Every structure is written in structure tokens, then in C-alpha cells.
Amino acid sequence: MARGKVRLDTIKMRKRFADKSDYLDREAKLQARMLEVQQTYFRQHRRAVIVFEGWDAAGKGGGIRRLTARLDPRGIKVWPIGAPSDDEQGRHYLYRFWSRLPVPGNIAIFDRSWYGRVLVERIEDLVEAAAWRRAYDEINQFEHLLCADGVQMIKIFLHIDRDEQANRFAERLRNPVKRWKLTHEDLRNRARWDDYRAAYKDMFDRTSTRAAPWHVIGANNKWTARTEILNVVAKTLAKGVDTGPPDLDPSIARAASRALGLSLKKLTK
Secondary structure, three states: OOOOOOOHHHHOOOOOOHHHHHHHEEEEEHHHHHHHHHHHHHHOOOOOEEEEEEOOOHHHHHHHHHOOOOOOHHHEEEEEEOOHHHHOOEEEEEOHOOOOOOOOOEEEEOOOOHHHHHOOHHOOOOHHHHHHHHHHHHHHHHHHHHHOOOOEEEEEEEEEOOHHHHHHHHHHHHOOOOHHHHOOOHHHHHHHHHHHHHHHHHHHHHOOOOOOOOEEEEEEOOHHHHHHHHHHHHHHOOOOOOOOOOOOOOOHHHHHHHHHHHOOOHHHO
């Protein structure tokens, strides 16, 4: 779901794959497509920003790993966003995001983002009410500036229901490798589920714009969510972009013909 009114209770929690082999096949095809798109953005000096928000344990990290698994690491940067540093707290809250925007040919992924101002900072009373209320317009203006400057903006929200979150928290406790992922903050946030739900509603209503709509993905099923993330990102990045292979530069063809002793006709066919 992208534009228009977003209501979390209408998001479908689909299970798309009958078995793991079907999932892995679909994932591999979408990852190959993502590599094609990334190479196009590099060649054409395009820029993209991908924002991930969602409930705790909704699968943001896993989705980002699958999204970037086959990409050239030189052209992709993932920014995990936590609490601002002391230096950042003394500046406008958008400062630390301006400094992490991608250069031409690159894609930046934000694992949580500037939306913290209207989510955790709002709910935990970390800023005055006037500040987070003002932030909706500031965020829209920030994203409008980026889009007008040629940046492709994609905003993804991963939605799981409360029972599924409880299951994933319990799984983290049982699994020694994942225990570190469950924090006091996660449990505190869960206790304020209704407050977050209200904040998400306001966020969708106020910041899902034509240029930068929210894509809400039902994530109770991890396989379905991961492939849907890949599908949404690849399709959106490729929209209006020629992702086909570029023509061979005639000057390079002539130089290669001389240097390598190759037939120019065969090179340019």
C-alpha cells in the first residue's frame, strides 16, 4: 500500500510461498534485478534514499540484508539510526541526516530515520509537543527538496501484529545468538503499543505524499515481506529509468581493438 489513507488494520498478512525453494528462487531473481538497477544508478549518476520504519522485531534488519546481499558495496550505504550524539543534539534534528545523504551514483538506506521526531521522541516526551507537531511540515519540506533535486525517495514501513511481535521477542530470548537483540527499550515500546499506533496513523496521514508515499508491507510472514521489499524497491527505482545495458563507447571499442587485437566489427555488433 502506498498513497492515500494508510490504516494498519487493513494491511493483509499474506503467506505467498508454499516452500522455501519457491521463496529462494523468487528472492534470487529480485536480487539480480536490484543489481541491474543499482548499476544503472551508478552509471547514470542517480541518487536514491530508502527509509525503513516499523514495529520492533518487524524484520527491518533482515529485509535490508536481503535487499543489499548482491549489490556492489561501493555504491550502497546503510545507516543504522539510534539516539543522537551529544554534538548532534545541539543541532537541528535533520542535520545528521543531511550529512548522510548519498553522492551521485549511490543509494543510502536508513534503518530508522528522521521520523523518530514524530515517533519515539513524541511518545517518550523527548521534545516539546510544539517541536514534534512542527516536524511533519519540516519532514515534508526536507523530502520535497530531495525529490526536486533528483533523489528517488522510497519509504517502507513493516507492519506486524501484536501476537507476532510477542512470538519474535520470545524467539529472541530462546535463541542465544539473538538474545542481544531484545532490549528494555523494546519491552517499554511494546507497553505503549496503542500510543505508537496513533503516532503511526498521524505519520501516514501527514507525510505520505505524491512524491514520497509510504509503502506499508505486512510482515508477519518473513519470506513474503522480504520479497515484497525487494519488489517495491526495484520497481520504484526503475520507474522512468532506462535500466538496459549501455551502448559500447566507440572510442573504447577502437582502443580495445588496437590494444587487444580484436575485430572492431565483432565488438560493435
